[in-house]
Amino acid sequence: MKYNYLISKSSLHFTLIIGLVFIVGSCKTQKTTVSTPEPTSENKISYEKEILPIMKRSCTPCHFPEEGRKKMLDTYDATSKNIHEIIERIALPATDPDYMPFKSKKPALSAEEVKLFKDWLAQGMSK
Numbered sequence: 001m002k003y004n005y006l007i008s009k010s011s012l013h014f015t016l017i018i019g020l021v022f023i024v025g026s027c028k029t030q031k032t033t034v035s036t037p038e039p040t041s042e043n044k045i046s047y048e049k050e051i052l053p054i055m056k057r058s059c060t061p062c063h064f065p066e067e068g069r070k071k072m073l074d075t076y077d078a079t080s081k082n083i084h085e086i087i088e089r090i091a092l093p094a095t096d097p098d099y100m101p102f103k104s105k106k107p108a109l110s111a112e113e114v115k116l117f118k119d120w121l122a123q124g125m126s127k
């Protein structure tokens with residue numbers, strides 16, 4: 001009787017310890033799986049690689065030197081400082097007076113390209 005009691009007590013401890021290990025272990029794995037993955041340098045949108053080529057194609061000559069007469073948007077600093085207005089204007093319908101590229105002198109940006117600007121902003125605008 002006493003012997004049986006001892007066994008069950010130690011196996012209770014054993015179960016508790018296993019249980020604790022399991023809980024601690026699952027907390028750890030939960031932490032790593034729940035945290036949202038940071039965009040890596042490979043899938044992060046880059047100013048030089050993605051944004052600048054679109055700006056060069058669609059916003060020249062008006063916003064780029066030498067011929068540009070409007071606000072210069074030819075650098076990372078200028079683009080990131082004006083990003084909210086840029087997104088606002090390129091996302092407008094082409095008939096809107098504020099729409100860019102100005103007066104449809106150039107083809108409108110595609111929906112994917114507008115999204116690229118928005119995602120670039122959301123990801124923290126890497127160079």
Ligand code: HEC
Nearest residue numbers: 058059060061062070071082085086098100101102105106
């Ligand atoms: C054909 C010339 C032309 C092209 C191409 C053009 N723009 Fe413009 N942009 C203008 C003119 C003219 C203005 C000033 C009138 C206005 O504010 O609507 C202007 C104004 C702007 C402004 C406001 C600047 C300020 O003074 O605060 C932004 C932002 C802008 N454009 C972004 C763009 C972007 C982004 C592109 C390319 C997708 C682009 N523009 C293409 C002529 C152009």
